[in-house]
Amino acid sequence: AQTAAKSAKKGAEAAKKAGEFIARHKKVFLIIGGIGLVLVLLLGLLQSCSSMFGGGVSNIVASSYLSEDADLLAAEAAYCAKEDELRRYLDTYEQTHDYDEYHYDLDEIEHDPYVLLSILSALHEGQFTIDQVQGDLQMLFDRQYILTETVEVERRYYIETDTWTDEEGNTHTESYRVYYDYYICTVRLENFDLSHLPVYMMDQETLSMYAVYMSTLGNRPDLFPSSGYVPKYVTNPPAKYEIPAEYLSDERFATLITEAEKYLGFPYVWGGSSPQTSFDCSGFVSYVLTSSGLCNTGRLGAQGLYNISTPVSEPQPGDLVFFVGTYDTPGVSHVGFYVGDGMLLHCGDPIQYTSLNTNYWQSHLYAYGRPPYN
Structure with a gap:
């Protein structure tokens, strides 16, 4: 009976500690508990990456996006808005510029949301608000997309011909060159690839955090199911x-x-x-x-x-x-x-x-x- 009582007491203490832990990390457990599929997928991810960051509930938290969903989604939306603005600028380029000839060398305008959120989470030690990352979003955008607009001016001419009749009724023709400036604009857009940026802007500790977030997709494959990383890491590993x-x-x-x-x-x-x-x-x-x-x-x-x-x-x-x-x-x-x-x-x-x-x-x-x- 005493043994049973001690076991019950230990069980109660363990349950209390677990309850306190869950309370501290309520958001993470609501996410995992509310989406059964995510938990199953998450366990598979943790198993495959256990040698990178260990196992256990504490490491589930450590490898999860801890920012509020509203902030995560707002960061992605804000970055997409910047890309949309760039896309509109290029799509209407000839309507808003006045050159004689245009040449384009344009990379695709695209990024993966998990790369963006993993970078932001690593830079802010796991948690951020949309207000905190406005400067980071602009910095990342400026490093990812390199737009150059080069204008060359060529000196060209066309032939003008004048014809007149003199007093004696003879017709004369005279040709001459009319010079003008011809403007050729070359527009180049390089997409440096957002996933290539972390190594150039993070120390080893921050880069390690980024790698962990990417290995689990922040434990949120439900956030952006159309991302190419979800089938690679979760649904079709x-x-x-x-x-x-x-x-x-x-x-x-x-x-x-x-x-x-x-x-x-x-x-x-x-x-x-x-x-x-x-x-x-x-x-x-x-x-x-x-x-x-x-x-x-x-x-x-x-x-x-x-x-x-x-x-x-x-x-x-x-x-x-x-x-x-x-x-x-x-x-x-x-x-x-x-x-x-x-x-x-x-x-x-x-x-x-x-x-x-x-x-x-x-x-x-x-x-x-x-x-x-x-």
Whole structure:
């Protein structure tokens, strides 16, 4: 009886503490409790990213958007309004300007709401109001969209002809040049990609927070279900892949894969190069090679990894696969690990296994290479 009483007392104390915790974080639990599907999806996200930020209820809070929904939605709406204004400016450019000729080189005007909210949440230590982030929204917009308008003036002419008759009745014709200025306007819009900005404007701690928010979508996949990140991370996450046992009999390859698979499901973070900040493609490959003790590359880009590798025509598991043209950059643009049977392990978005036998990857495939393993 005494044992039962003690257990009951402990249970009551635990319930009290849980109640106090829920009260402190009422909004988060209302969100999770009110949407059963979100909780199920959330648990899957936490499992895939547990090595990044641990597990447990406290880390659910730490990886959640803590701002009020009204502020989250207002921030997204305000950024969209800036984009709409830019779009209207460009759509009516020839009606509001007076040039003779126009040339346009325009990137798409677009961003993902989860990238925006994860940046703002990281910059404000998890919670913000719309009034607090007005300056941040303008700063991000100015860094994402780079608009240049260049006007060239050409000196041109046309031929004017005068005809007259003299006193003797003879007709004369005289031609001469009439010069004028011809204005050619070139309008360029570069979308730097909002997801590329964090690494240039955040310290390691803030970048780590951003990576955590992106890995869970702030635990709010319901906010923007049309975002491309929701199927990538939640509704249709990357399929699991079992590497054939005979490949893993190679001790070096087994060591490589053991290290690389720790980060399956981590989000793609431009410039990221560690588990704390997550990774980009070359950051992932460089970190795994170095941390596994197999090849101390340090931090190299995709082109740098290609430069230190020996080209191979018949790739083996553990070789690197290089691609070009996956985004607008000269030289090698993407890299991953070849794991045999036409499969690639790489930092896509998120880190995942992918078949190389698709039109996309085949069209960008550049070369295979073997890094200088120890």
